[in-house]
Amino acid sequence: MDFRFDIIVHYLPVFLRGTLFTIGVSIVSILIGSILGLGIGFGKMAPKAIYRWPFHSYINFFRGTPLYVQILIVHFGLIPAFYGTTNVLMTSFVALSLNSAAYSAEIFRAGIQSIDPGQREAALSLGMTKWQAMRFIILPQAIKRMVPAFGNEFIVLVKDSSLLALVAAPEIMFWSNTMKGQYLRIWEPYLTAALIYFILTYSLSKLLNYIERKV
Amino acid sequence: MEPIIKVRHLDKFFGAHQVLTDINADIHSREVVVVIGPSGSGKSTFLRCLNLLEQPQGGDIIIEGTSLMDKNTRINDIRTEVGMVFQQFNLFPHKKVIENIMLAPVKVRKWSEDKARQKALELLQKVGLSDKAEVYPASLSGGQSQRVAIARALAMEPKIMLFDEPTSALDPEMVGEVLAVMKDLAREGMTMVVVTHEMGFAREVGDRVLFMEQGVIVEEGAPEQLFGSPSHERTREFLSKVL
Numbered sequence: 001m002d003f004r005f006d007i008i009v010h011y012l013p014v015f016l017r018g019t020l021f022t023i024g025v026s027i028v029s030i031l032i033g034s035i036l037g038l039g040i041g042f043g044k045m046a047p048k049a050i051y052r053w054p055f056h057s058y059i060n061f062f063r064g065t066p067l068y069v070q071i072l073i074v075h076f077g078l079i080p081a082f083y084g085t086t087n088v089l090m091t092s093f094v095a096l097s098l099n100s101a102a103y104s105a106e107i108f109r110a111g112i113q114s115i116d117p118g119q120r121e122a123a124l125s126l127g128m129t130k131w132q133a134m135r136f137i138i139l140p141q142a143i144k145r146m147v148p149a150f151g152n153e154f155i156v157l158v159k160d161s162s163l164l165a166l167v168a169a170p171e172i173m174f175w176s177n178t179m180k181g182q183y184l185r186i187w188e189p190y191l192t193a194a195l196i197y198f199i200l201t202y203s204l205s206k207l208l209n210y211i212e213r214k215v
Numbered sequence: 216m217e218p219i220i221k222v223r224h225l226d227k228f229f230g231a232h233q234v235l236t237d238i239n240a241d242i243h244s245r246e247v248v249v250v251i252g253p254s255g256s257g258k259s260t261f262l263r264c265l266n267l268l269e270q271p272q273g274g275d276i277i278i279e280g281t282s283l284m285d286k287n288t289r290i291n292d293i294r295t296e297v298g299m300v301f302q303q304f305n306l307f308p309h310k311k312v313i314e315n316i317m318l319a320p321v322k323v324r325k326w327s328e329d330k331a332r333q334k335a336l337e338l339l340q341k342v343g344l345s346d347k348a349e350v351y352p353a354s355l356s357g358g359q360s361q362r363v364a365i366a367r368a369l370a371m372e373p374k375i376m377l378f379d380e381p382t383s384a385l386d387p388e389m390v391g392e393v394l395a396v397m398k399d400l401a402r403e404g405m406t407m408v409v410v411t412h413e414m415g416f417a418r419e420v421g422d423r424v425l426f427m428e429q430g431v432i433v434e435e436g437a438p439e440q441l442f443g444s445p446s447h448e449r450t451r452e453f454l455s456k457v458l
Contacts, residue, residue, distance in 0.1 A: 121268050122305035122364075126319035126371060127295035136318060140309050 018172040029096035037104025062102030092169045107149040111142040151208035219244045226273035245404040249417040252427035298368030302380040304360040306352035313348040338366035358389030378409040
């Protein structure tokens, strides 16, 4: 088998742009997803079932359906419904953020509920409000426990962003497909893509290990 | 004189199970009231109702003239005046000992950092732990943890202190150091409600002892009377097992 490094070199600048897109969309989505997720996580812990229900349904929908389907719904349904026309960039950020919000919500909820109720009781018994107890006592402890789970979620998100190739978002897989189409070669484009994803996720997991040790 | 805590016809359920039935009690300022009784008698639940960590379903609790069951009562304000010490200490593990003590005065009472630090150091000295100010709770023994927890509650300058089995989670050799701090506090005139299995403490420090069983106060009286000549068969039975 001959392996043509020259076409990889030719495509490198394009792969680099794709990689930056993948990194960018992953970072923005995990950030927006965490903020939304915090709210959804709190919603799911509401004392009354009627208030929990919408948040519960949100999480069930996004965890219970393939991201593939969600991307299509966002791209051809949700974005046009709001803007009249669809938009690849919006689809990328919206679909991944909404998806990651569902997983983040569960990470927040599990982290918060893993803290001994005695911590909250001690805070309340000192006259703190529920929000002060959450902010000063429960969240700081819970976030430490959430770090590994968030790391996993981030790594999953980086890999899942490859599904955005479906709507021609200019990320790594999209360019691999393009390269395959141009040269009618299989190994070069896809092995290159695999290697880039591996480098991304492997360095991320190293970084996360380091952060876990720090906190 | 008007009691500082009045409990009237208090009922508490967990689901369908009634854990407190028609509890009535008066606790006066500077009084030390000790609650004893077998496990599951409702004594901890009773104590936790006094700062509304448990929400009663019926009756009323009036602290310094304010009803806790009144919808307009701000429970946080009441809790600043009612300190609590827990069986499991519940120190904040992510904060140093001194931060544990300073947090509520700064965030709730809005004291300056300096004032809160001053107060915290004073209290640490009082409980004999001045050298532990800058360590994290994980490095403390059980007895030390509980003394810090007492200091933390006292930092809010409460008028009433609730103790929920404060020595039950301690190794026997550490019980004494915690009881000593509590005795000091009683001597200074703190109003205290203490749920405990330490009959020696009840007898020595208590002004009044309540004996609870199955969610009711069976008998109450001065320690010498309740321990010396209990008037109820069930009190006698319980005491014969624990003394």
